[in-house]
Amino acid sequence: MTEELDPVYFTTGERDFLIPAVWEGTGDELHTNRLVAAASDFGGRIMSGIATMTLAVARLDGADLGAPPACLEWDFAGPVREGEKVRVDGSRAGGDLTVATSVGGATTGTGVLRAAPADPAAAADPPAPGDPPAPAGGPDGTRSRGWTITAADLELFADWIGDGREDGRDGGSGPVPWPLLILVTSGLMGRDRLFGDAPSGQVLNRWMRWRFASMPVTGETVHCVLRSHTSRRSRTRPGDQVSRIVLDTRSADDGRALTEIEWVVLSR
Numbered sequence: 001m002t003e004e005l006d007p008v009y010f011t012t013g014e015r016d017f018l019i020p021a022v023w024e025g026t027g028d029e030l031h032t033n034r035l036v037a038a039a040s041d042f043g044g045r046i047m048s049g050i051a052t053m054t055l056a057v058a059r060l061d062g063a064d065l066g067a068p069p070a071c072l073e074w075d076f077a078g079p080v081r082e083g084e085k086v087r088v089d090g091s092r093a094g095g096d097l098t099v100a101t102s103v104g105g106a107t108t109g110t111g112v113l114r115a116a117p118a119d120p121a122a123a124a125d126p127p128a129p130g131d132p133p134a135p136a137g138g139p140d141g142t143r144s145r146g147w148t149i150t151a152a153d154l155e156l157f158a159d160w161i162g163d164g165r166e167d168g169r170d171g172g173s174g175p176v177p178w179p180l181l182i183l184v185t186s187g188l189m190g191r192d193r194l195f196g197d198a199p200s201g202q203v204l205n206r207w208m209r210w211r212f213a214s215m216p217v218t219g220e221t222v223h224c225v226l227r228s229h230t231s232r233r234s235r236t237r238p239g240d241q242v243s244r245i246v247l248d249t250r251s252a253d254d255g256r257a258l259t260e261i262e263w264v265v266l267s268r
Helices: 014-018 034-038 049-059 151-161 178-191
Strands: 002-004 008-011 071-076 085-093 096-103 106-114 203-212 221-233 241-251 257-267
Touching: 008 049, 014 049, 049 071, 049 085, 049 096, 049 106, 049 151, 049 178, 049 203, 151 178, 178 203, 178 221, 178 241, 178 257
Parallel strands: none
Antiparallel strands: 002 085, 008 085, 071 106, 071 203, 085 096, 096 106, 203 257, 221 241, 241 257
C-alpha cells in the first residue's frame, strides 16, 4: 500500500547556497558567486543538486537524516535557482520513500530511498543514465584527501537544516547524518577531480546511486577510493564531458567501507 505524503515547500535563500559549499567546496562558482554565475548558461546561481535533495528530504514529514537508507538513488533533472519556491512531493511504500522536487510544475529531481538492499537474486541494477562507454580514466585505487567530520560540521549542518531555528541546533556529536556524508564525499571527489585529469570550471550532478554499509561518527576522518572511471563527450551539451565514477567512501581511521557509490557528472 502506498501512502501519499502532503506536499511541502521551501524557498531557496542565501544560506542554501553558501553553507553546503563548506563541504562541497567553493570551486564551482555556479553555487556561490553571483558574478560568475551570471555569465554562465544558467544566467545566475543555481543550487547544488545534493543540497536541494537534502532540503527536500529534510522537509518531508517523518524523514530520518540520522539512520541512512540501505540504498539511495537520485536523478538530477533540472536546476533550482536563487529565490525559487521548490515543491516536494513524497510517498511511502513498503518502507521505501520516493521523492520528487519541482519548480513551477517542472521536475528538478526525483529519487528513492530504499529501506532494504536489492535482492541479490534479482536482475542486475539498470545502467545509470548516460553511462559512457569510453576507456577508463584515472587508475583504480586513486585516493582522495581526507576530511575529518567534527562537532562543528554537525552543528552547522543542523543549523542549516533547521533554517536557523533553535530546533535545528541539535547537532554536535554522535553519528553523522547521511546527507552530510554525501556532501563531504562530493567535495572530496570534486576537489581531487576523481572524474577526470583536466581541471574543470563547472561540475553538474546528473545521477547517483549510494549503498550505505556503515556510518562515521563525530571526529572520524573519511576519504574516497576510486574503483573505476569512464568518460566521453556529451552528446547534448557541446563542450561538456560526461563521466561515470564508481567509488567507495572509507574510514581513514580503521579502513572500513562506509558507502559504495555510482555517480554520473557533467563537467567542462
